[in-house]
Amino acid sequence: MAQYAYERSRTIHRFDSDMISSPLISSLERAVGAANVFGDSSDLLVYEYDGSVDAAVETSKPAAVVLPQTVEQVAEVVRIARTNNLPIVPRGAGTGLSGGSVAQSGGIVVALTRMAQILDVDYDNRIALVEPGVINLELSDWVKPGGYFFAPDPSSQRACTIGGNVAENSGGPHCLKYGVTTNHILGLEVVDPDGKVRWIGGKGEEQAGYDLTGVFVGSEGMLGIVTKALVRLTPKPETISVQLAAFPTVEGASLAVSRVIGAGILPAALEMMDNLTIQAVEPAFHAGYPMDAGAVLLVETDGVTEDVEDTAREIERICFETGATLVRQAITEAERDLLWKGRKMAIAAMGRLAPSYYLHDTVVPRTKLPQTLSQVDEISKDFDLPIANVFHAGDGNLHPLMLFDRMNKTDIEKVVGASKELIEYCVSIGGALSGEHGIGTEKRDYMTLVYTGEDLAAMAGIKQAFDPNGVMNPEKLFPKGYMCGEVRAHYNAALAQKYGIYPL
Amino acid sequence: MSVPTSADLKDVGGIVGFTDIDAPEPELLKACVHCGMCLSSCPTYRITGQEMSSPRGRLWLMSAVSQGRLSIDDPLFQEQMYQCLNCRACEAVCPSGVQYGPLVEAARYQIEQRLDRPAKQRIARKVMLDWTFSDMRKMGAVAKMTSLYQTTGLQKVARKSGVLKLLGLSDMEKMAPATRGKSLKPGTEAWTAAEPVRAASLFNGCIMGTAFGDTNRAACRVMARNGANVDIPECQGCCGALQVHSGMFDTARDMARANIDAFEAEPDRPIVVTAAGCGSTLKEYGHLLKDDPDYADRAHDFAGRVKDFSEYVAAENRSTPGPVRRKITYQDACHLAHAQRITAQPRTLLKSIPDLEFVEMRESSLCCGSAGIYNILRPEMARKLGERKVNHIIETGATEVITANPGCAIQIATLLREAGSDIKVTHIADFMDEAYANGEPGAGI
Known part of the structure; x- marks a missing residue:
């Protein structure tokens, strides 16, 4: 797959450089200055990726990259792209995880890193x-x-x-x-x-x-x-408290999450890490998570000092009720930082266990966390693929981390298969595809799991209203083959069906 | 990541792939998952905002060369491997633990093996890196000439006459260190503690030992005050950092072997270093000589003994400094903060000084642009970074900035002077020496 992407991007580039690249590059250079345009094949190499995982998002080279410095320059670049009928792909730091800033069908990448005031x-x-x-x-x-x-x-x-x-x-x-x-x-x-x-x-x-x-x-x-x-x-809040609660099982921790939220408490953050994560994190960062815990929760509460104290006591009570073996509170910045360090470095620690990791982003209803986590466990066993769980438990936003080697073909097949099962399961119990990473190219083919043709047509209608020619970041969000002409066709068909003009 | 096919390879042209010896190791390259977490810590990315000037971009280019998708003599590849300051700030923040330093150094080695440099560059590198640094007598002579040049009034004449500009030396000349005291020759001086509890050795270094002899003497006094008898073993030389950073591994390895021999007589003594850049190289001798059957184990043992000055003194902590009534700020040297991950110890030492007002500057750990001889080779980027650093220093309102590396000190002092500031730049060893002297009975403070 990746090989195909590379071949294709080369072809596009060769076509560009022979036929339209020179006039294109020089008009871009006139618009933003030569120092802010890249058109050489080697320069474009470093704009063929973003932060997403190799197995999930194909790399692809744009025809040109511009780094504008003013809004007028951005506008001029967009007009040039229009004239040349080329797609536009906006890009920030390129840390996205869904392939959003990869130029899937070539075109001009507009990187906004030089507009940073x-x-x-x-x-x-x-x-x-x-x-x-x-x-x-x-x-x-x-x-x-x-x-x-x-x-x-x-x-x-x-x-x-x-x-x-x-x-x-x-x-x-x-x-x-x-x-x-x-x-x-x-x-x-x-x-x-x-x-x-x-x-x-x-x-x-x-x-x-x-x-x-x-x-x-x-x-x-x-x-x-x-x-x-x-x-x-x-x-900034007056006081911040972070509590660490250790549970023998993931189920116990999940129950505590539901109870805390159910009690009307709104923590600033409520994070869970399972045993595999603890095994990776604790020896590396000594955050103080018990190595034998089935799961730990980090609960942060903030606000007025008295409220924070009361809430912390209540959280402690709920945790012990739901089977916690230990609850520890950190008040000073240094103590809090140490507890958070383990959580924030968790993915880092995973990177040390395996050459690659694939971080999923599905969301499930909070009450369904226990069954979802046991399903994740089963998928992990079925595919013989280690999966660690470290996630935003408070809003049910899972981050299952699949550990693999991206140079290993079998591993990639396992990851693709396990991902499909995982996503399908989460959707089947009323979940969402993505909590915060976006759909991009990574998850676009899963959109039909969640949305009907009519839903997609409604979204296409919005896209159509803003961008009738489909030049802005094409091949994202909508399922493969559902773009440009098709978006319009689906949109028209849905309208026609709605008003009974003709049956689909 | 694409796997190259023969169809890819024939298109690239130029020199394809790395040679086997001292190539960027595929296993180390593979560790990068291009998450981009390194971007904001990279000085050249911060200045340019372009992906090829980021650690992630440079690693991607290395992978592209090793896969045959980019030729090693592509101008972009050479430019980026050398535009990098090798400050290693990216390593300190990398979630996946990518060892960037060894990778970029190996990439430079590969370039040096395959590249025909113009005669002028070849000679300059030979004289600077092979000849001067490899022999401390020559280094001493250069330092002496520099000192004479600066003190006899010749400097004034040369600067006025415009001859420096004519020779293209004006940036280089400005950066020549203002020497501090007489050269310190290994084996000629030693320090004894009042109540010795241990013995330690000083790594004298090239620039430190010659241009900053008095700073090394101050370091030894501080160590002695903290209970150590200090010697400076004979036959030691330059650490080879500049050679490692410039891909001249063979010269660097010879220098490493000489230093290992020099310090082997007293294998239990810690080896204390006053230059962050040297310290980080010495601590990596094990990697440098890993394929040398005679030296691999000895290099590993040597590296384990190396301690930065502040790392050593903060751990010993056997003496109390006296008061210093000034307002200071501290600049993290890259090879201390990032390569050796030492940021707490120098602050602990400084904060232990009574009456001292300590203020942090913004972006303390962003490279000042000195980076070994980078500021001589690439004055433009170095100046941008240096000016950014100097602005942050002035912003603090401190009257003195403390650092732990001669390169940073020279760069910052030069640009502070240009900005019309009279903020003093002081090595942490000199500063601690003053504070401890104030703590002596009868110091009168």
């Missing part, structure tokens, strides 16, 4: 205006002296960009309480597929009419290119 911070209104290339964690660091932070905290936050967070509607451990990216974006400046610059949303909390900002966040770069984001800043 924090333009304005307004503490009175708790907002900041930033360019898309700003790194997530650096925005939080920047507003830290003012007592604020940017709440969405994906694990890649030290590298990923705000623009990428908007495209994928990114989450993170603290989204349980604070919500995902869409809850923190007030407005966006975008370049539409026609090359026009538009503002959607704004400083006002409630906008009349359709929530276009809401449509745009999580649209995976398929509706336009974000060139500025007006983001919400969140005040």
